[in-house]
Structures are given as C-alpha cells and as structure tokens.
Amino acid sequence: MHELRTPRLLLRQWRQEDLAPYAVLNADPVVMEFFPAPLTTAESNAHAQRQHDLLDSDRPALFAVERRGEGDFIGFIGLAVPRFEAPFTPCVEIGWRLSRNAWGLGLATEGARAVLAHGFDHHRLTEIVSFTTVQNTRSRAVMERIGLVRDPAGDFDHPSLPDGHPLRPHVLYRTAAVTSDTGAKPPERV
Numbered sequence: 001m002h003e004l005r006t007p008r009l010l011l012r013q014w015r016q017e018d019l020a021p022y023a024v025l026n027a028d029p030v031v032m033e034f035f036p037a038p039l040t041t042a043e044s045n046a047h048a049q050r051q052h053d054l055l056d057s058d059r060p061a062l063f064a065v066e067r068r069g070e071g072d073f074i075g076f077i078g079l080a081v082p083r084f085e086a087p088f089t090p091c092v093e094i095g096w097r098l099s100r101n102a103w104g105l106g107l108a109t110e111g112a113r114a115v116l117a118h119g120f121d122h123h124r125l126t127e128i129v130s131f132t133t134v135q136n137t138r139s140r141a142v143m144e145r146i147g148l149v150r151d152p153a154g155d156f157d158h159p160s161l162p163d164g165h166p167l168r169p170h171v172l173y174r175t176a177a178v179t180s181d182t183g184a185k186p187p188e189r190v
Contacts, residue, residue, distance in 0.1 A: 002055050004063065004114045011063035011077055011111055014052040018064050019045050021073045025099050034136040034167060036160075051076070060092050060123055065111055067102075074102040077111035079119050079128070084159045088172060091129050092119065096142065103138070109145045116146060120177040127176045133158075133167045140171065148173035 002013035025031055026039035026047075039047065054061035062078035075098035082089055094115055096108045119125045130148055132139045144150075154172035161168040 002063075004111075004118055005068070006110045006114050008068055009077075009107060009111050009114075010066050010068050011114060012066065013055050014048050014064045018073045019048055021099070022048055022064075022075075025075055025097065028100065030100060031097065034133045034139070036165070036167065051078070060119065060125075062095065063111075063115070065098070065107075067107075074099050074107070077108065078115055079123070086156050086159065088129060088154050088156075091127065092123070092125050094119065094128050094130050094146075094148075096139075108142045112142060112146045116175070125177060127174060129154075129175075130173045131156075131170045134169045134171055135167075140173075143173040146175075148175045 004011040023039075023041040023044040026044040027041075029038060032038045048064075051062045051064075055063070060079035060081060062076040062080060064073060065075050065077050066073050075096065077096040077098075078094070080093050080095055082091065082093055094112055096112060098108055102108075116128060119128050128148075130139075130143045132143075151172045151174050154174070156170050156172065157163075157168045158170050
C-alpha cells in the first residue's frame with residue numbers, strides 16, 4: 001500500500017518527477033531554517049530514493065505529498081526511524097516538510113493525522129514520537145494539533161550537531177496507540 005488520501009491530499013509513492021521540485025524544496029533556506037544546512041541535489045535525490053525503497057518494502061517511510069485534483073508535489077509527510085542514538089530510541093518518528101506555498105493552510109496537520117492513523121493501524125506501532133529544535137514553533141504547533149504531548153523529560157541535545165550549535169537543543173513529543181475496545185496498546189510491528 002503506497003497511498004493515503006485525505007480531503008485535500010494524496011500521500012503516495014515517490015516518482016521520478018518529484019525529484020526536481022524536492023531538490024528545490026530542500027535547497028530553500030526558509031524551509032530548511034531549522035536544519036544544519038540545505039541539501040544538495042544529490043542528497044535530496046538519495047533521500048527520496050530511500051523513502052521510495054522503504055515504502056516498497058512496507059516499512060515506515062515518508063510519503064510524497066500532492067494536493068488532490070492538482071497533482072503538484074508539495075513535499076513529504078510520513079514516518080521515519082531515526083538513525084541516531086538517544087534515550088528514546090529506537091523509535092518511529094512522524095515528520096513533514098512542505099514547500100512554502102503549502103504553509104498556513106492546515107495541510108501538514110491534515111496529512112499528519114492520516115499518517116498517525118496509518119502508523120498505528122497498518123504498522124501496529126505502540127508509540128510515535130516527533131522532535132524538533134526548540135525554536136521551531138511551527139512544527140511544534142502541528143505536533144500539538146495532531147495530539148502529541150510534549151515530554152520535557154525526553155528533551156535532548158541532538159547528537160548529530162556539535163556542542164554549542166544553536167539548533168542542538170531539541171524538544172520531544174509523544175503519543176501512544178490505544179485500542180478502542182480494551183484500552184490496551186496493540187503489539188508493535190516495525
């Protein structure tokens with residue numbers, strides 16, 4: 001399964017024609033404000049290919065996102081397994097990166113809600129986390145709108161960034177799956 005649909009979005013498998021607009025998105029300094037640096041075209045293409053392969057193998061992955069009825073690629077929303085060690089890893093993270101023309105319309109929230117349901121229902125995860133640098137108030141607001149709760153005890157310094165880097169302090173948000181019939185969490189399957 002490589003598609004999720006919301007009223008305004010199609011979350012789908014990556015396509016060759018996504019690479020050019022994705023490289024533009026990843027090179028935009030405003031979009032990449034809370035990352036150490038924009039991505040090169042080669043880094044952007046490699047990232048898209050990894051997500052394509054993960055989706056093909058039915059693993060948690062980032063979906064390419066387009067507006068339904070318009071077909072324009074606007075970024076990604078999905079799940080990822082962080083590749084660094086922290087007190088809360090291993091885990092599955094929800095994240096998003098949308099082009100600026102998609103900001104302020106509630107699209108990240110709409111897509112992220114669908115991805116949360118997909119993570120709990122399809123992948124049978126027991127918990128999904130999200131994290132960002134302290135200063136990223138826009139993403140933090142999305143995290144709160146989709147029902148994630150800040151875990152101040154889980155806040156951390158991102159190990160991929162050097163001591164003293166202004167983006168190193170990160171906040172951690174979490175949400176757990178609860179089944180409707182018993183209140184018990186379903187078994188994890190990653």
